[in-house]
Amino acid sequence: MADKPTKGLADVVAASTALSDIDGKAGRLFYRGYDIHDLAGHATFEETAHLLQRGTLPNREQLQAYSAELVRGRELGALVAANIAEIAEKQKPMEALRSLVSLSGADDPDKSSIEPEANLRKAARLTAQQPLLVARYHAARTGAPLPDADPSLSIAGNFLLQITGRRPSERAAELFDTCLVLHADHTMNASTFAARVCAATLSDMHSAIVAAIGTLKGPLHGGANEQVMKTLESLDPSQVAQSVRDKLAAGEKIMGFGHRVYKTEDPRATHLRRMSEELSAEEPKFYQMSKEMEEIVFETKGLYPNVDFYAASVYHYLGIPTDLFTPVFSISRMSGWTAHVIEQHADNRLIRPDSEYIGERDQKWKPIDER
Ligand code: COA
Numbered sequence: 001m002a003d004k005p006t007k008g009l010a011d012v013v014a015a016s017t018a019l020s021d022i023d024g025k026a027g028r029l030f031y032r033g034y035d036i037h038d039l040a041g042h043a044t045f046e047e048t049a050h051l052l053q054r055g056t057l058p059n060r061e062q063l064q065a066y067s068a069e070l071v072r073g074r075e076l077g078a079l080v081a082a083n084i085a086e087i088a089e090k091q092k093p094m095e096a097l098r099s100l101v102s103l104s105g106a107d108d109p110d111k112s113s114i115e116p117e118a119n120l121r122k123a124a125r126l127t128a129q130q131p132l133l134v135a136r137y138h139a140a141r142t143g144a145p146l147p148d149a150d151p152s153l154s155i156a157g158n159f160l161l162q163i164t165g166r167r168p169s170e171r172a173a174e175l176f177d178t179c180l181v182l183h184a185d186h187t188m189n190a191s192t193f194a195a196r197v198c199a200a201t202l203s204d205m206h207s208a209i210v211a212a213i214g215t216l217k218g219p220l221h222g223g224a225n226e227q228v229m230k231t232l233e234s235l236d237p238s239q240v241a242q243s244v245r246d247k248l249a250a251g252e253k254i255m256g257f258g259h260r261v262y263k264t265e266d267p268r269a270t271h272l273r274r275m276s277e278e279l280s281a282e283e284p285k286f287y288q289m290s291k292e293m294e295e296i297v298f299e300t301k302g303l304y305p306n307v308d309f310y311a312a313s314v315y316h317y318l319g320i321p322t323d324l325f326t327p328v329f330s331i332s333r334m335s336g337w338t339a340h341v342i343e344q345h346a347d348n349r350l351i352r353p354d355s356e357y358i359g360e361r362d363q364k365w366k367p368i369d370e371r
Helices: 045-054 060-073 078-090 093-106 116-142 155-164 170-182 190-199 205-216 224-234 237-249 267-282 285-301 307-317 322-346
Strands: 020-023 028-031
Touching (some): 028 045, 028 267, 045 060, 045 116, 045 170, 045 322, 060 116, 078 116, 093 322, 116 155, 116 205, 116 322, 155 170, 155 322, 170 307, 170 322, 190 322, 205 322, 224 285, 237 285, 267 285, 267 307, 285 307
Antiparallel strands (some): 020 028
């Protein structure tokens, strides 16, 4: 008979990884041994993706080669191009991305291989294509023209260009780039775990990423950032404290707060709070409301903001539509998911835990007419 499970697998070590590490008590996060505070604002998203997928922070030559591979990988497959308009009409953003990534597998030249070299190439292509999928989806649903990517801009800069239709300021591109760095990987979060479970059956990278996208979509995971913005927009700025107290008293969860692993401030929130403040000059309302919410939630429940809380106002200030916040999370996390698939395939064992049976026993079968 199996042991009692830990509900939600809390504190269960489900995999060994060299990709990221969290010290939940100290509120620290590391990618391959580098402190997130050293990477954020210093390393670009492209460098971070290289670190995760290829094992090292790239030197100039490696970065140039990797960036060129990303640019070549931006091309979308024929099946995606043929279906994107209908998908944009019928599916919400995260559903659409689930479909589009699945379709993109059909035209990937390495689709039938899970060999290490093929996985590295697919990881780069998926990372390059995800921002373009979001931008193409958004253009298809709004009918707005999609500006061509500018080769002088980073992934972050091009995404802002293609979503807003305007070339972003250098600072806006830098700040968004840091957002992508902050969201790139995070140990055994639910979507990464889903990707690894899928990959561990020796299924292919696109299948694992589809599992991850479906998992990220939920409001207890990546979907929280959109919910935060909706909360900010729904509150009367002069009644923030009372409204938050009322919600908590009614047993409601406030999205963007709490974390399974961090027992203190999420180090990513430290950066995002600062960015939100910096970007708030012209529209201080949402930053100020966020600060007030943070104070009340801490005072009442002792909970800290997680990565999704200040990401909401930051994305809003950068001109990103609210229903693309979770897709933005997927653009960044693609670098980590693909790195985890590479790692899983490199040293694989099927992930197949046990369960505790809590149903009836010794039932007697009866023919259908006697039930
Ligand atoms: N607002 C209000 N109360 C919260 C809360 C929140 N955001 N997060 C946790 N709590 C409370 C729970 O109600 C519970 O209280 P109780 O013991 O009195 O019942 C306690 O804190 C533990 O919460 P639980 O949901 O069991 O913790 P968890 O480790 O399973 O969940 C999260 C972690 C992140 C899912 C949870 O904090 C949450 O739902 N947060 C909001 C969604 C969110 O922001 N997700 C993004 C995560 S990066």
